[in-house]
Amino acid sequence: MKSRGLYSLVLAICLLGIADVAIAQEKSVPEYLKQATGNDSRSIRRDIPLTNAIRKAYEAGTRDFSGAPGVNYWQLQTDFNIEVSLDPSTQKLSGAETILAHNNSNDELDQIYLRLDHNIFRGLVPRGGSVPAENTEGMVITRLRVDGREVDLNARRAQPRRGQAAPEPTLSASGLDQTLAMITLDQPVAPNSTVSLDIEWNTKLPGGPNGQAHRMTQRWENELFQPTQWFPRLAKYDDLRGWDTNVYLGPAEFYNNFGRYDVKINVPGGWIVSGTGVLQNPEEVLTESARMNLAKVLASDEITTIVGPDQVGPGQATAEGESLTWHFKADKVNDFAWLSARKLVWTATRANIPTKGYIPVNMLYLPRNENLYEGAAEIARHALEYYSSLWAPYPFPQFTMQDGPSAGMEYPMVINSNRGAADHETAHQWWPMMVGTNETWYGWMDEGFNTYMNILSAADSRGVPADLSGRGQSYGLISGDESEPTLMYAANYGGDLYRYQTYQKAPLMLAMLGGMVGDDVVQAAMSKYTHAWAFKHPSPWDYAFFMSNELKMDLGWFWNYWLFTTESVDGSIKEVSPTPNGLKVVIRQDGQMPSPVVLKVEFEEGGPFSPSMGNAVMVDDKTVIVTWPVDVWFGGSKSFEAELAFGKRAISKITLDPEGRFPDRNPADNVWKK
Numbered sequence: 037m038k039s040r041g042l043y044s045l046v047l048a049i050c051l052l053g054i055a056d057v058a059i060a061q062e063k064s065v066p067e068y069l070k071q072a073t074g075n076d077s078r079s080i081r082r083d084i085p086l087t088n089a090i091r092k093a094y095e096a097g098t099r100d101f102s103g104a105p106g107v108n109y110w111q112l113q114t115d116f117n118i119e120v121s122l123d124p125s126t127q128k129l130s131g132a133e134t135i136l137a138h139n140n141s142n143d144e145l146d147q148i149y150l151r152l153d154h155n156i157f158r159g160l161v162p163r164g165g166s167v168p169a170e171n172t173e174g175m176v177i178t179r180l181r182v183d184g185r186e187v188d189l190n191a192r193r194a195q196p197r198r199g200q201a202a203p204e205p206t207l208s209a210s211g212l213d214q215t216l217a218m219i220t221l222d223q224p225v226a227p228n229s230t231v232s233l234d235i236e237w238n239t240k241l242p243g244g245p246n247g248q249a250h251r252m253t254q255r256w257e258n259e260l261f262q263p264t265q266w267f268p269r270l271a272k273y274d275d276l277r278g279w280d281t282n283v284y285l286g287p288a289e290f291y292n293n294f295g296r297y298d299v300k301i302n303v304p305g306g307w308i309v310s311g312t313g314v315l316q317n318p319e320e321v322l323t324e325s326a327r328m329n330l331a332k333v334l335a336s337d338e339i340t341t342i343v344g345p346d347q348v349g350p351g352q353a354t355a356e357g358e359s360l361t362w363h364f365k366a367d368k369v370n371d372f373a374w375l376s377a378r379k380l381v382w383t384a385t386r387a388n389i390p391t392k393g394y395i396p397v398n399m400l401y402l403p404r405n406e407n408l409y410e411g412a413a414e415i416a417r418h419a420l421e422y423y424s425s426l427w428a429p430y431p432f433p434q435f436t437m438q439d440g441p442s443a444g445m446e447y448p449m450v451i452n453s454n455r456g457a458a459d460h461e462t463a464h465q466w467w468p469m470m471v472g473t474n475e476t477w478y479g480w481m482d483e484g485f486n487t488y489m490n491i492l493s494a495a496d497s498r499g500v501p502a503d504l505s506g507r508g509q510s511y512g513l514i515s516g517d518e519s520e521p522t523l524m525y526a527a528n529y530g531g532d533l534y535r536y537q538t539y540q541k542a543p544l545m546l547a548m549l550g551g552m553v554g555d556d557v558v559q560a561a562m563s564k565y566t567h568a569w570a571f572k573h574p575s576p577w578d579y580a581f582f583m584s585n586e587l588k589m590d591l592g593w594f595w596n597y598w599l600f601t602t603e604s605v606d607g608s609i610k611e612v613s614p615t616p617n618g619l620k621v622v623i624r625q626d627g628q629m630p631s632p633v634v635l636k637v638e639f640e641e642g643g644p645f646s647p648s649m650g651n652a653v654m655v656d657d658k659t660v661i662v663t664w665p666v667d668v669w670f671g672g673s674k675s676f677e678a679e680l681a682f683g684k685r686a687i688s689k690i691t692l693d694p695e696g697r698f699p700d701r702n703p704a705d706n707v708w709k710k
Contacts (some may be wrong), residue, residue, distance in 0.1 A: 101583025153265035169247030177247025262440030311374025313366030479527035484542025551697025
């Protein structure tokens, strides 16, 4: 107690010193700097800034101020046929694929960009904070054809001499040793047509103890392989910027086209395979016992063992055969991930999806990791059912949890996770697997929304209401940190506060919005947003305008400050004085972000009470919540005089922002006591 008292004394002295310095500095500031150093007025920006990209989309009619897809909205579709073989002895995948790209735009495409994410495992590529488990040769392209015509893999781009016309384009590729490669076309892809790409390739799956961050380790020795971003993909082409040319740096994730996948995976006999999609040939790769067990899964909430820990090798874990080809199909997905191991436990249960019925929920893990999957099925089931009710029904025919070194990653129908991240990774089936957000630019629309819904799910699983109190307020502690990028800063280059920008800030924003209109109202609007943009690609402007329209509110100021700035509210109660019919409370906001004025007024026992204020809501016989709208600040003042008119009943305590929903640097000055 003595040390705490000493600390309080020192803190008080320091604060007095800071105040003295501030007063001295204010006196020394010349007149021409007064506006630049802060004063009693501010300008509230109420519009949502529009960049060239979104203006282009509005002009084309692909998007509009409703926030829903515009009448001219389009998106590319990419359909894949892939055949791949795994060689455990070399840890290599060898594959051949055909990509059928549907150019549904009105644009003529002179280039095609390929994503070769496995080139991040080469030593000579840009990387962010991720460290691969080992350096490999990366994604090695051995053959590439466009509409059946060979692409020159070794061509050098010809540079025109000054005064000369540019040479005619030749069918060639560049950047094949990087995570983003470009194919120069000699015959452009016409609008509303298709083009096919045939690619042969190989890549090694990295393993070892040195990998840091997700997706950087993709095998455990030679016993389990967890391929992700394992095949060449077409980059995203959209109505906002054309080709997405962000390179893959490691930490930030993806922005992919939706399409159909037909994938055949060849592995040694006895090796089990799971992944995105629905297995097409169970009679060729599974034992009769496994097929019989699978047939029971949808009949019970019990966990059924499909392949047990003692069933190993051809004829036990799988059908007989020196090698087996597992065939999967998936529709309306934006990626494909899978798992294979020599010795796996495979169990399954079910989840009941509203309006859809039961789907299988699979778990595949090494026998030694069984303890990590205890309770995982129940967590996944709750997440699938809860989020289906919260946003929109889970759209896919099955769900799978997979073991492996990257135990916290998501793909369509698949999460690489044990019970630890099961709820979070399951939530990703809504974004970006259903609502195709651009994670490389706007990670908050993916991870941030996910973190918000995890808070709701955790409360629901305990049978209690979600409590978002204090969350919005906590942003005041971060606001002003020079390392923080705005939410609209490209997440791929987010820097030291990438995780805060991408994961943690959006829930605080939604907590503030819920404090203004009600959390249930926010969630109902987001459910409609989910339905409107299912299997499409919304931008932040679409989300902001959609929510504003659903809530029927002028929220331009709100989206501007949360998305485009790192400003806070910084509110306080500066003065309380008596009036003939109550009290006058002077509220101060020293931050640039405005907020509604919400006061919790607590009364002493007894005495006459007249709750006649139209903006007051009684909580109980001793407590009232009084609210003034945000527009009290739009005139530019940093001070607002709140008149409390409750007759003669004595007020004992007043609290500004009692639920802690609005970002505040110092909540201690939000309370007045008689």
